[in-house]
Amino acid sequence: MTVVPLPDTPCLRVQLVYQFTNLGKGGNRFYLKYSGSAASGTDLNTLATDISNAWSTDIKPLMDIDTVLKEVDVLDIATDHGLSGFWTGSITGTNTGTVIPIQASGIVEYDIARRYRGGKPRIYWPPGVQENMQDQAHWTSGYQGDLQTGTAAFFAAIEALSVGALGTLGHVNLSYYKGFHNVTNSSGRERAVPTYRATALHDDVGGYAAKLEIGSQKRRRTSVTP
Numbered sequence: 001m002t003v004v005p006l007p008d009t010p011c012l013r014v015q016l017v018y019q020f021t022n023l024g025k026g027g028n029r030f031y032l033k034y035s036g037s038a039a040s041g042t043d044l045n046t047l048a049t050d051i052s053n054a055w056s057t058d059i060k061p062l063m064d065i066d067t068v069l070k071e072v073d074v075l076d077i078a079t080d081h082g083l084s085g086f087w088t089g090s091i092t093g094t095n096t097g098t099v100i101p102i103q104a105s106g107i108v109e110y111d112i113a114r115r116y117r118g119g120k121p122r123i124y125w126p127p128g129v130q131e132n133m134q135d136q137a138h139w140t141s142g143y144q145g146d147l148q149t150g151t152a153a154f155f156a157a158i159e160a161l162s163v164g165a166l167g168t169l170g171h172v173n174l175s176y177y178k179g180f181h182n183v184t185n186s187s188g189r190e191r192a193v194p195t196y197r198a199t200a201l202h203d204d205v206g207g208y209a210a211k212l213e214i215g216s217q218k219r220r221r222t223s224v225t226p
Helices: 041-058 141-159
Strands: 011-020 024-034 067-076 084-092 104-111 122-125 169-184 190-204 207-216
Touching: 011 041, 011 169, 024 122, 024 190, 041 067, 041 084, 041 141, 104 141, 122 141, 141 169, 141 207
Parallel strands: none
Antiparallel strands: 011 024, 011 067, 024 169, 067 084, 104 122, 104 207, 169 190
């Protein structure tokens, strides 16, 4: 098995874990660089709690009442033996209205300086409600603005935190792959497999752009067959 590359700057991986009323679990993941030294497990627990508080302030009003934040998992990925920290609890979305299918998403793209072909970094938030929809394909401009404002405020609140020896925090995207290589399977067919970089490349996130179009996350749905 290929070893996942370490980042080119000390980073934390943050995972938000949700419980959806009629489906199961889902989540979001993002990365934070830090300027100081590795934190203790206790400090990472504190950071996870602080992130849950920021989510409650800035993201909870955007989420429907079937979306519940249950866990924040913070892992130090600067080395292959970094510590982790957790917050567990229950924070329920307060966006009241008619719920829509859970695979619908609010897309917010991350602005980075590097230009390249292909998809750009983004986050797929759990959906708003029917009253936030302009039509079957678009959010209202008001909800689009709320997504952008809430997301920017959420990450600004995190970057303003100071926990233990971590120093300054910054929201980044990590690029783990560059190019492809062909792999031949047992049937003789070839398939293109992404190639890991020697070191994961970070890009500072400089802004946020919420999309008017309603996104989709098929992985939030369960299989329609046994």
